[in-house]
Every structure is written in structure tokens, then in C-alpha cells.
Amino acid sequence: MTSQHCSPATPTATTHGAEDEPLDMLCVGIGPFGLGLACLADPLDNLSVAFLDRAPEFNWHPGLLFDRATLQVPFLADLVTMADPTSRFSFLAWLKETGKLYPFYVRESFYPLRREYNDYCRWAAHNVRGLHWGQNVVAVTRSATGDPWRVTSDGPDGPTTWWTRHLVIGTGTSATVPPQLDGVGRAAVHAGEYLTHRERLAAENHVTVVGSGQSAAEVVLDLLNTEDGPAVDWITRSPRFFPMEYSKLSLELTSPEYLDHFRALPEQTRDRVNACQPQLHRGISDETISELHEALYVRRNSGSHAPVRLLAATELTRSQSHDGRVLLSWRNTENGHERETITDAVVAGTGYAPSSLPWLEEARDQLFLDSAGRISPDRYHRASADGTVHVLNHGEHTHALTAPDLGMGPLRNAHILNRIVGSKQYRTEERTTFQSFGRLPQARPVPCLDGAPGAVGNGDDIRFTTECQGRRFEFRHVAVDRDLPVLHDWLSQPRAAAWHLVDASQQAVATEYRRMAEAPSETAWLVHENGHPLALVETYDPACSPLTEVFPVRDGDAGLHLFLAPTSEPVSGTTGAVMAAALDLLWADPVVQRVLVEPDVHNHAVRAVNRKAGFRELEHVVLPDKTACLSVLERPLASQNSWRDVGGANTTRWEPAEQRPAVLDSSI
Structure with missing residues (x-):
């Protein structure tokens, strides 16, 4: 910042x-x-x-x-x-x-x-x-x-x-007054204007407060604490006078993670969910409820104050002037009983609307x-x-x-x-909660390589080295400031169309990979050979991806995406060797039990490489940007290493524009 x-x-x-x-x-x-x-x-x-x-x-x-x-x-x-x-x-x-x-x-x-x-x-x-x-x-x-x-x-x-x-x-927002109060003039005021009219309201013989949110509760409390104050009816159509839900886990619903979940819901579902959660921001604070109860207790035992009546599950149906006062009609929403009351003034604690x-x-x-x-x-x-x-x-x-x-x-x-x-002037957190919404992630990011053979360093500074088919590869976490020129050169070209960054600016590429760096469910790695970047590998948690919408992801699953860099001098067997190295990277974490890949169904070259690596094609699934051939590779027994024998498809066959491997969708 x-x-x-x-x-x-x-x-x-x-x-x-x-x-x-x-x-x-x-x-x-x-x-x-x-x-x-x-x-x-x-x-x-x-x-x-x-x-x-x-x-x-x-x-x-x-x-x-x-x-x-x-x-x-x-x-x-x-x-x-x-x-x-x-x-x-x-x-x-x-x-x-x-x-x-x-x-x-x-x-x-x-x-x-x-x-x-x-x-x-x-x-x-x-x-x-x-x-x-x-x-x-x-x-x-x-x-x-x-x-x-x-x-x-x-x-x-x-x-x-x-x-x-x-x-x-x-x-x-603007104050909302129920249309049932139309026609009673200045006898009805909104709670938001209460203090402006307080002196007049406190001098009345009887005041009715409609609604059960924090504002209505504060008006009632003020009237109860007014010396020689009026009799009070407090009536709401809500099923009860409920407290504001303010527990720490409920507060996590005001978070970027919950927002992402909520936005993924259909429009009608979002409206229904909002309607079912009034206690999360329209209830009464615990402190105010305690003060109200104490004021009611004191009033009941004093014997000299005007009466107070509280009633929930009762809606106002109409109002009219009556001999200089106001006649209110009510209907109980649970038993259907109707009732009329007479009051001198009404305070509408009925909230606000856009x-x-x-x-x-x-x-x-x-x-x-x-x-x-x-x-x-x-x-x-x-x-x-x-x-x-x-x-x-x-x-x-x-x-x-x-x-x-x-x-x-x-x-x-x-x-x-x-x-x-056009630049990140302020840091914006994307992950703030302990709980998950909509999708259950893995218990921890995969792969976790701290202490794994072939890994040095820890956290975001870890490096992993492995040898496959006589070649030595080093995996390094992508560091945007260091690796941006390479990433931009690779992914902004037409052959990388499925990465959705063709012709993108360096800033756009940086934004995407900074987002990935902050996401606990995704990791980007640059694969180096002899100190030169050769490929981009992205590992991800399938439980936090669109796959979870169409496939029952299980604990121990890891997702894999692979991009080989363009080269004017392709070396035979590079595709198979890098695939084998990427699988080494995943199997180095003992938690990983299956690897999932989801190439486009028309990407026959990549599907052939995956099959040769031992991947079993399960089914075609519809993802946001493609129809994919979902394929799975089970963790081999210690005596097996079939993934190391992947055939060496020529690198020029691996990345043609019309046959792209599965890619990491930017929405994951």
C-alpha cells in the first residue's frame, strides 16, 4: 500500500x-x-x-x-x-x-x-x-x-x-413508512425523525411503536425512561423480538469469501437467502434488549407508570383518524385474530429502502x-x-x-x-475467514512440500528439484515481480488463448498471478532446466474450482495444469519429462492421493499424453469455459512409476492453438 x-x-x-x-x-x-x-x-x-x-x-x-x-x-x-x-x-x-x-x-x-x-x-x-x-x-x-x-x-x-x-x-437509503399509515398526517413519524419530535411524543398519553429493529427498540427504551412518559404499545409483524446475531462465526458472512459464494447463487436464491437472514443486521443488540427488560421490570414493580404492551407476529392492516386520535387495525399472522387499538401517535420503526x-x-x-x-x-x-x-x-x-x-x-x-x-493503491484482502461457504476445500493447500525430499526452503520460498528421464528440473514458486516478463511473453501469445490473457498487458498478467499468489487453493510454479524457464505448472485444489459443481471431489485430490514454453528448437521427450516431473511434485506430498486433469474434449494430443501417463478418462463435464474430459490418476504404489514413462510427444504438438490443454480459469 x-x-x-x-x-x-x-x-x-x-x-x-x-x-x-x-x-x-x-x-x-x-x-x-x-x-x-x-x-x-x-x-x-x-x-x-x-x-x-x-x-x-x-x-x-x-x-x-x-x-x-x-x-x-x-x-x-x-x-x-x-x-x-x-x-x-x-x-x-x-x-x-x-x-x-x-x-x-x-x-x-x-x-x-x-x-x-x-x-x-x-x-x-x-x-x-x-x-x-x-x-x-x-x-x-x-x-x-x-x-x-x-x-x-x-x-x-x-x-x-x-x-x-x-x-x-x-x-x-430512504425511510420507509407503511402505506397502512397513509392519511393520519403528523400523527405518524418515522423512527429516524424521533428526536426531532421527541418532546411532542413524550407529552402524549399513548404512543404506538411499529417494528422490531434496533431503531424501534431505542425509541421504546427512550419512552420507557421518560419521566411521566406515555403508555406504549410495541407491536411488530416479526415472529418475535429477536436479537442481532453477532457471533464471531456469523460475522464471517461479511467477508470476501461469503460474497464469492453468494454471487455464485442464482438470482432467486440470493433473494431467498437474504430474506431468511434478517437477524444478521436487523435485530436488536443484546445490550439494548437487557436495558429494555430492566426498564420493563422497573416499570412493572413501580406501579405508578403508564402501561406497556408488547406483541409480535401481528401486522398493521389499516389506520384512520378517530375523534382526534388514531384508530389502528391489526391482524395476528399466526392465529388470524383481529384487534383494534386507539393511540395518539405512531412511530414507524420500519427501516429503510434504497x-x-x-x-x-x-x-x-x-x-x-x-x-x-x-x-x-x-x-x-x-x-x-x-x-x-x-x-x-x-x-x-x-x-x-x-x-x-x-x-x-x-x-x-x-x-x-x-x-x-489502474494500480493497486490499497491492499484488498480476498481471504479472511476460518469457515468455508458453498465448497469444502482440502484441509490444507496441496501440494505441501515443507520437509519433502527434493524440496528446500519453506512457504512461498520453496523450491522442488527432481530428475526425470535423465533430465533435472527445478520448480520455483512464481514471483510476479521477478517472473512477469516471462509470463507475459508466454501467455499473451495466440497459442495461449485458453489462458484468457492473449494480448493482455503486463499489468493484467501481474494481476492474475498476484491473485493466485494470495489464493490458498492455487499455486503457480515455473519449471527450470539448466537455469532457464521451460514450463509453467499450476496446481490447484479441485474442491475450490468449478469441478466441484460437476464431480464429487474427495480429500486428497489435486488438480494440475501445464504449459510448455514455445521454442524454436524442440527437444524430443520434453513433454513427457515435464509431465513426469510435475507428477513428482504432487506425489512428494503424501496427502495427495489422486491427480485430476480436465483437458478440452477436442484436445486429443493432450488427452493422449495424459493416457500414456496413466490417467484414466472418466467422463465429459461442462465447465464455465469448455467441455472437458475429466481424467484421474491414482497415487501409484511405491513399486510403480508409470508416470515416469510418459511418451515424448513433440513440444510443437503439445501447444497448438487449436488443441490446448486444460487451463486454470481465472474465476477459480
């Missing part, structure tokens, strides 16, 4: 950009995610940016800033820390600058007060560059792919036109949309074919719990900035 050393960016001639000199990035919406993007963009050299919001200033849910209310995530889930712990915009930096670091330290809680978090964000908004408040975006258009985006906003000085290469959708995007209508034909017409960003939050539209919100249907989670915001922003800048 290099961004912490960058100086402030040099702006373009105009902060609005121009058609022939557009901004690098413009973000519509400055909530916590948009503000975090601004903070991570701030130190990047020569990145021109603008962030627009129709609000006059940053203020995060001011109607819910109770004195004792805390965030439901630790302070590390601030605007920047999970992407750049050294950023000058971290929560700890704010504490230090405002003289609050030691009191926060002595407090010994990971969870900041919600008021503190809002003050911290307002401090960041005051110090970061590129924010423009009071700008209501009304239209986004583009003439053709490749042209800059034209953004029109209405502001204090009238209409403004902005031009940008990359557009970021950072608008947040804000509508009318300003984006003219550009919808250039965006990724799902069958329901929702914006459907890809794994890395891009929502257009050319990768110039990025999404910060509106993604729970595509990115599950990672979409609304504050702690995942910096990682998302790091992905977006890395792609806009």
Missing part, C-alpha cells in the same frame, strides 16, 4: 471537469460510504474528483442520536481503517486531534457512541477535498461508450454541468440490470460493461450482507479506487 505517502492531488483546470478534460471520478451521494471513498481518494496523486450531495452538510441519522446509543460495529469499521490503517482520516486520528483518545482508551469499549461517529464523519467531511453540498443531481447522460459521463445538478448557484470518466452511485434514482433513468440502458430491473453490479462493484460506473449502495441483492456493512465499505472503496487509478 502506497497511498499514505501520496501528496494531495492536483485538480484539473476546473473542479467541474470538461468534456475534453473530465474529472477522473464523480460520486453522487455523500453518506458514510461516499465520504469514505473521498477520504481514500484524498491522498492519491493527480486524481481529480467531485462528490455531490443535495444535503447542506453531513449529518448521519440525527433523529436517532440518543445520548447512550452506540454503533453496532467496532470503531475499526470507520471510513478508512480497514483499507488504510495509517490514513489521517481514521477514527483514532479524530480522537487524537480532538483530545478524546485517552478517555476512549480508558472506556475500554470497541463501540463508539453514535453521536461520536457522526461528529467524526463531520470532521472528516470538513477536512477532505472535493465535497460539494447542496447539489441535487437531476440527470446523468452519455452519448456513447468511451465518452465521459455528463452529470447535471441544481445547486445554490443554479444548474451546473459536470464531466467525469468514472461515475460512482453513492446514494443511500433511494430511487430518477436522475439515472436516461443511462439505464448502459447499466447492468437484473430481471427485476435493479442495478446489478459485478463482484468488484462495476455496473457498466466498460467498467466506468461503480456502486456503493443498492447492492444487497448482489453483495448480501457486505453491502450495508460499514466495515466492508473501505474494502469496496479500495477496489473501486484501484481500478480507477
Whole structure:
């Protein structure tokens, strides 16, 4: 990560950009995610940016800033820390600058007060560059792919036109009030506006709170703790007043690994899974539940307070004005019983929904949309074919719990900035969990060669040497910085089409092999003979590959891919010798019991080499990029070494463009 050393960016001639000199990035919406993007963009050299919001200033849910209310995530889930712990915009930096670091330290809680978090964000908004408040975006258009985006906003000085290469959708959510409350006027307020109306609500004789999330619970708790406060009905259609599921293993669902699993599910399955997991981010904190129960206990035993009623599994069906008050009708969702209650005011703790995007209508034909017409960003939050539209919100249907989670915001922003800048300014973790999702990997990476005969070194620095057919081969882990020229020269040529890197830049090749280096299920090796690179071998865990969708992978399986370098002077027998050496590499790990290969069914040359090596062809299977002939080689007995007798097909036959061996798909 290099961004912490960058100086402030040099702006373009105009902060609005121009058609022939557009901004690098413009973000519509400055909530916590948009503000975090601004903070991570701030130190990047020569990145021109603008962030627009129709609000006059940053203020995060001011109607819910109770004195004792805390965030439901630790302070590390601030605007920047999970992407750049050294950023000058971290929560700890704010504490230090405002003289609050030691009191926060002595407090010994990971969870900041919600008021503190809002003050911290307002401090960041005051110090970061590129924010423009009071700008209501009304239209986004583009003439053709490749042209800059034209953004029109209405502001204090009238209409403004902005031009940008990359557009970021950072608008947040809007309060949702049930339509059953239409027509009762100011008697109904959303929980997000509670503190604005608190004095009036506390003075009523009776208040009904609808909903059972954290906001509704905090409103009820505040009313219970109000001296001479009103009678309270707390009613929800949820089957119970459930706690927020906040166990450590459940928190692993806000992870890159779970995101990959979730995105691999069909659209309808994703919607069903999301609907079945409300307790993961819509329940009540344990602390609030304890405080509520204590307040109810005290009230019951005091005998002098107004009554309180709690009821779950009951939905509001209609409401109407009634003699200056409000008449509410209810139906129990389990026994069907109907009931009417009379109240003076209703607080709707019924959550939020993604804000509508009318300003984006003219550009919808250039965006990724799902069958329901929702914006459907890809794994890395891009929502257009050319990768110039990025999404910060509106993604729970595509990115599950990672979409609304504050702690995942910096990682998302790091992905977006890395792609806009074209280099890895921020490190982005891909593996963070102990558990697996969707696919059960091997117990450990294969092959594991620490201590194996023929292996020296350990971990990523290991080398393996073997002799086959009178030739000596050395396997070295691919080191991208060292081996990139060789990899690019081999894989960018037409004969390597199946590697999906033909005509790719060195940066694209580097990105792929850095990804492999970070993946515990894949390893790339360069095979050397007499100090010169001869071949590329990729070993992988079949249980973490598309094979697991079509074949019952078992413990002890290892996958193998092989590429022989082009040469003007092929040596007879090289293919067989390198194949034998690669099998030596795998058998050196006693855990490996079978080797799987999956050449294209039309690759008869490679299939013949595999059969001669002892591979048994099992079946044809459909993989994402080909129909493959799945073949297996069992671990030989100590007295057998048939894989060492592989016939020496000429290297020019091994890699013709029309007959390619199986390759490592970039999605594995």
C-alpha cells in the first residue's frame, strides 16, 4: 500500500471537469460510504474528483442520536481503517486531534457512541477535498461508450454541468413508512425523525411503536425512561423480538469469501437467502434488549407508570383518524385474530429502502440490470460493461450482507479506487475467514512440500528439484515481480488463448498471478532446466474450482495444469519429462492421493499424453469455459512409476492453438 505517502492531488483546470478534460471520478451521494471513498481518494496523486450531495452538510441519522446509543460495529469499521490503517482520516486520528483518545482508551469499549461517529464523519467531511453540498443531481447522460459521463445538478448557484470518466452511485437509503399509515398526517413519524419530535411524543398519553429493529427498540427504551412518559404499545409483524446475531462465526458472512459464494447463487436464491437472514443486521443488540427488560421490570414493580404492551407476529392492516386520535387495525399472522387499538401517535420503526434514482433513468440502458430491473453490479462493484460506473449502495441483492456493512465499505472503496487509478493503491484482502461457504476445500493447500525430499526452503520460498528421464528440473514458486516478463511473453501469445490473457498487458498478467499468489487453493510454479524457464505448472485444489459443481471431489485430490514454453528448437521427450516431473511434485506430498486433469474434449494430443501417463478418462463435464474430459490418476504404489514413462510427444504438438490443454480459469 502506497497511498499514505501520496501528496494531495492536483485538480484539473476546473473542479467541474470538461468534456475534453473530465474529472477522473464523480460520486453522487455523500453518506458514510461516499465520504469514505473521498477520504481514500484524498491522498492519491493527480486524481481529480467531485462528490455531490443535495444535503447542506453531513449529518448521519440525527433523529436517532440518543445520548447512550452506540454503533453496532467496532470503531475499526470507520471510513478508512480497514483499507488504510495509517490514513489521517481514521477514527483514532479524530480522537487524537480532538483530545478524546485517552478517555476512549480508558472506556475500554470497541463501540463508539453514535453521536461520536457522526461528529467524526463531520470532521472528516470538513477536512477532505472535493465535497460539494447542496447539489441535487437531476440527470446523468452519455452519448456513447468511451465518452465521459455528463452529470447535471441544481445547486445554490443554479444548474451546473459536470464531466467525469468514472461515475460512482453513492446514494443511500430512504425511510420507509407503511402505506397502512397513509392519511393520519403528523400523527405518524418515522423512527429516524424521533428526536426531532421527541418532546411532542413524550407529552402524549399513548404512543404506538411499529417494528422490531434496533431503531424501534431505542425509541421504546427512550419512552420507557421518560419521566411521566406515555403508555406504549410495541407491536411488530416479526415472529418475535429477536436479537442481532453477532457471533464471531456469523460475522464471517461479511467477508470476501461469503460474497464469492453468494454471487455464485442464482438470482432467486440470493433473494431467498437474504430474506431468511434478517437477524444478521436487523435485530436488536443484546445490550439494548437487557436495558429494555430492566426498564420493563422497573416499570412493572413501580406501579405508578403508564402501561406497556408488547406483541409480535401481528401486522398493521389499516389506520384512520378517530375523534382526534388514531384508530389502528391489526391482524395476528399466526392465529388470524383481529384487534383494534386507539393511540395518539405512531412511530414507524420500519427501516429503510434504497433511494430511487430518477436522475439515472436516461443511462439505464448502459447499466447492468437484473430481471427485476435493479442495478446489478459485478463482484468488484462495476455496473457498466466498460467498467466506468461503480456502486456503493443498492447492492444487497448482489453483495448480501457486505453491502450495508460499514466495515466492508473501505474494502469496496479500495477496489473501486484501484481500478480507477489502474494500480493497486490499497491492499484488498480476498481471504479472511476460518469457515468455508458453498465448497469444502482440502484441509490444507496441496501440494505441501515443507520437509519433502527434493524440496528446500519453506512457504512461498520453496523450491522442488527432481530428475526425470535423465533430465533435472527445478520448480520455483512464481514471483510476479521477478517472473512477469516471462509470463507475459508466454501467455499473451495466440497459442495461449485458453489462458484468457492473449494480448493482455503486463499489468493484467501481474494481476492474475498476484491473485493466485494470495489464493490458498492455487499455486503457480515455473519449471527450470539448466537455469532457464521451460514450463509453467499450476496446481490447484479441485474442491475450490468449478469441478466441484460437476464431480464429487474427495480429500486428497489435486488438480494440475501445464504449459510448455514455445521454442524454436524442440527437444524430443520434453513433454513427457515435464509431465513426469510435475507428477513428482504432487506425489512428494503424501496427502495427495489422486491427480485430476480436465483437458478440452477436442484436445486429443493432450488427452493422449495424459493416457500414456496413466490417467484414466472418466467422463465429459461442462465447465464455465469448455467441455472437458475429466481424467484421474491414482497415487501409484511405491513399486510403480508409470508416470515416469510418459511418451515424448513433440513440444510443437503439445501447444497448438487449436488443441490446448486444460487451463486454470481465472474465476477459480
